[in-house]
Amino acid sequence: MTGPVIDLGELRHGEDADPLPRPPRANGRPLRCALVLLLVLVTVASAGRPPRRSMVTMPAQIAAETLLADDLFVVLDPNPAQPTQRRLNAYRLPGGGPAWQTAVPAEGRSWGIMSMAGILLVTAYERTTTGQGALSLAFDRETGAYQWQQPGSPIRLADGNLLLQSGDEEEPVSLRAVDPCCGTVRWQLLDAAAHISLRDNGGGADRVVLNQPDGSIEVRDASTGAVLARGNLGAPGGRSPGFAQVVNDLLVFISESPTTITAYGLDRLDRRWSSTTGPVDYVQDCGPVLCWQTRSAGLRAVDPATGQERWRSDRWAWLFPYDGRLVATVLDSSATAVRQLAVLDPMTGRELAELGSWELAHFALGGPLVGVRRHPDGGLLVADLDVRTGEARLRDVLPDAAGICQATAGALLCPRIDGSYRLFEIPD
Structure with a gap:
């Protein structure tokens, strides 16, 4: 069942449209916002109360870490009395019945959970006198039985294995590629680099770039650790050597004085092009184009x-490619998670639609784009965000929900x- 469609903007078509995003319009904006809000309220009221959705309530303590992994809901509950004995609880979906529980014999100030290859990986992060320490512990997905543990935070590899990264800005990065079934080390590099970058095209990382303080670069196969290319891209004359980022098939090297972005082919470090720009905050994949914020x-x-x-x-703060479009947030000083969203044509930057103000639910690659925001009477208003039509389709008002959601x-x-x-x- 599909709920009513809320038109929160306009979808633009035509070759004669302005190729640049239009500036914010001040004239008539308050009236327009009021009319849009009135339209939303009338639409929801005329549609009647949304149909009751099937829902299951599952226990968790405040500040618990959670993961929705296919047919399991996994909860890592805090234990203030015994921080080294947190409990990992799994519930079977869709009914929510208990599947198993086990103790996690580690202590950390922050935590993470991921699921892959038949295991659940719990990572504890702890600030130490030498930097940020991390420890990853593996548990059998079906039974909760403890399997193994290794130092480092996990990165999924394209070949189905794991790359564990230790170290931070204050100490060199060490890498271990391990088999998720048993934690067996396949290859490792201790004190490998000051900074690393990865290429991950959606199926896991397949390239690792090691960036040394002097600007020297190594490109390695993430599955085997084999060196594919080496080079020194540091700036001459004692200037800042810069740092590298990986975007698809390019290694983008950013140096300063003046700020220069130089692109190289990833596997051979062959120089492709160079551009001088202002100070760069980040470089990122924008689908068919490369974006950076200055x-x-x-x-x-x-x-x-x-x-x-x-x-x-x-006009735009951050953006990401989705279904052949770019989803962008309007640049403002708001510190809230609810942001004004727009859909852009990645080739021209032309604004195609306004989706309204939403907080995006966490979603897996290729998953649905779902927006949530507070309902005035409590709970969360939920909408499907369709970047192709430029529409936000009302799904439901979820009672007692507080965000942030996983979709x-x-x-x-x-x-x-x-x-x-x-x-x-x-349901659809």
């Missing part, structure tokens, strides 16, 4: 093959104020 000229999008500028704008193809998992969770079935 403090002087705003967001720039260039052709990744030539470095030729396609478009620029000072899958057919369900939405949201925390409640008391720390417990509700799993809502969202």
Whole structure:
């Protein structure tokens, strides 16, 4: 069942449209916002109360770490009395019945959980006198039985194995590639680099780039650790050597004085192009274009093959590619998670639609794009965000939900104020 469609903006078509994103309009904006809000309220009221969704309530303490992994809901509950004896609880879905529970014999200030290859990996992060320490512990997904532990935080590899990274900004990075079944080390590099970058095209990392303080670079196969290319990209004359980032098939090297972005082929470090720009905050994949955010000229999008500028704008804070479009947030000073979202044409930067103000639910690669925000009467308003049509389709108002939610193809998992969770079935 599909709920009513809320038109929160306009979808633009036509070759004669302005190729640059239009600036914010001040005239008539308050009236327009009021009319849109009235339209939303009338639409919801005329549609009647949304149909009751199937939902399951599952226990969890406040500040628990959670993971929705296929047919399991996994909860790592805090234990203030015994911080080295946290409990890992698994509940079987869709009914939510207990599957198993086990103790996690580790202490940490922050935690993470991931699922892969038949195991659940719990990572404890602890600040030490020498930097940030991390320890990953593996448990059998079906029984909760303890399997192994290794130092480092986990990175999924394209070949199905794990890369464990130790170290931080204050100490060199060490790498261990391990088999997830038993923790067997396949290859390792101790004190490997000051900084690393990875290429992950959606199926796990397949390249590792080691960046040394003097600007020397090594590109390695993430599955075997074999060196594919070496080079020294540091700036001459004692200037800042810079650092590297990986974006698809490019290694992008950023040096300062002046700030220069130089692109190299990833596997051979063959130079492709170079561009001088203002100070850069980040470089990222924007689908068919390469984007970087500067403090002087705003967001720039260039052709990744030539470095030729396609478009620029000072309106957008951050963006990401989704279903052939770019989803962007409007630049503002708000510290809240609810942001004004827009859909852009990645090749021209032209604004195609406004989706409204939403907080995005966490979703897996290729998963649904779901937006949530507070409902005035309590709970969360949930909508499907369709970047192709530029529409936000109302799904439901979820009672007692407090955000931040996790989205899958057919369900939405949201925390409640008391720390417990509700799993809502969202049928098509």
